[in-house]
Amino acid sequence: MNKKLNRKNFMIRAGFSSVLFVGIVGVSLSAVLTAEAKDWLKEKGFLKPSSLPTINSSPSTEAPLPTSAKEIDVDRKLVAQASYSRSNNIGVLTNPRVFSDRVTSQNQENVYFFSLAQPSNISLYLDNVTSSVGMRLYVDTNGNGSIDSGESVDSRTAYSSSAGVIKRTLGGDNYIVVVKFSGGNSAYNLQIVNNTNDAINVGSLKGTRNFTGSINRNTREKYYRFSLSNPSDVRLSLDNVTNSLGMRLYVDTNGNGVIDSGESVDSRTAYSSSAGVIRRRLGADNYFVIIGGSGGNTNYRLTMFAP
Known part of the structure; x- marks a missing residue:
């Protein structure tokens, strides 16, 4: 003692x-x-719970890189050319998609098209580069298959030391991703994930539920969705990890089926030496749990309990 x-x-x-x-x-x-x-x-209340540094919230709160009118015009012309072949047309994004390609001084941009049937939490990861490579996301609001003024959503740059990551809550619409030559010739990997569609649906949480999984380069985050029919004392435990791993809890207050700004409830981190545990009195509602982090590849066990 x-x-x-x-x-x-x-x-x-x-x-x-x-x-x-x-x-x-x-x-x-x-x-x-x-x-x-x-x-x-x-x-103990000495520090207020804060967002985990290893998991980015959705939608992204980081300001997008500035995109000039000249850059948008270049992208518009590129998309007009690419739309004839649509070789990278994903269609409705349901399952995670991975693309490996190159940008060079001779082939400076590659274009990808996808659509969403309903509002979704989307993640785009650009990495495995040897020189800086840019990534821009556009929404085709008028459905003309091209990029117009006011349709830029977000932009990021990948470096050899860090990935370029875009995390957004997007509505049902058509979208265009442009990967651009920036600092030199480079190969790259582009991963586009519909986290909402890929989420594990736990259903109404009653009693104890156990889930196991792995976080790695192919699965950088895992979403779980559960509901409570009555106010309950809920316990979430994350353990059996070999590297630090984050757990974040959200409540779907507006009932739109996605995570929006202001819906964060709590967060904890699991270590190889100690579990990450969230204990909360939660109201009857729908909830999301996100497992993910940048501590390294690891397996995990997530235990959910409600009486």
Whole structure:
């Protein structure tokens, strides 16, 4: 008992000492505290729960890279040429799709077309590059098969050290993705995922449900959907991991079947040495759980319980 108290007191002292240190050298508190200390302080109310750094929320809150009128005009001409062949026409996006190709000084852009039958949480990942490569997402709002002013949705750049990632809640419509030459000749992988369609539907949560899975380059996040018919004390536990892995809980407050801004409820991180656990009194509603992170490839076990 005394050892536990001493350990907690040490973490609290470490937290307050970190605040002083932050004031002196200007580094963030999250960069100073250990992961276990932050989780303990969060549970005790010293720190407010924050978004996991390993999982991006949907829709994306990061400002898209600026796209000039000249760049849009170049993309418009490219799409007009590509629309004749539509060799990369995905059609209605249901299952995850992966494309491997190259951009060079001679072939500077590749175009991909997809559509959504209903609102969906979509992720686009651009990686495996040796030089910087750009990615732009457009919505064909007027259905003319081309890019027009005001149809730019988001843009990101992939580097050899980091992926370019777009996460958005998109409506039922037609979309165009342009992958662009930027810093030099490079191969790339483009992965487009409809997370809403790919989600595991748990149904009404009653009793204990166990799920196992793997997070890797092919499956970077996994969505689970469940409902509660009555207010319940819910417990979510994430364990059996070999690398740190995040778990995030959302409530579908507007009942549109997708995750929107402002619907985050709680988040935790699982480590090889300790489980990530969310305990919440939840109302009768529909919920999403997202498992994912950038700590490395890992298997996991997710346990859901409601009495």
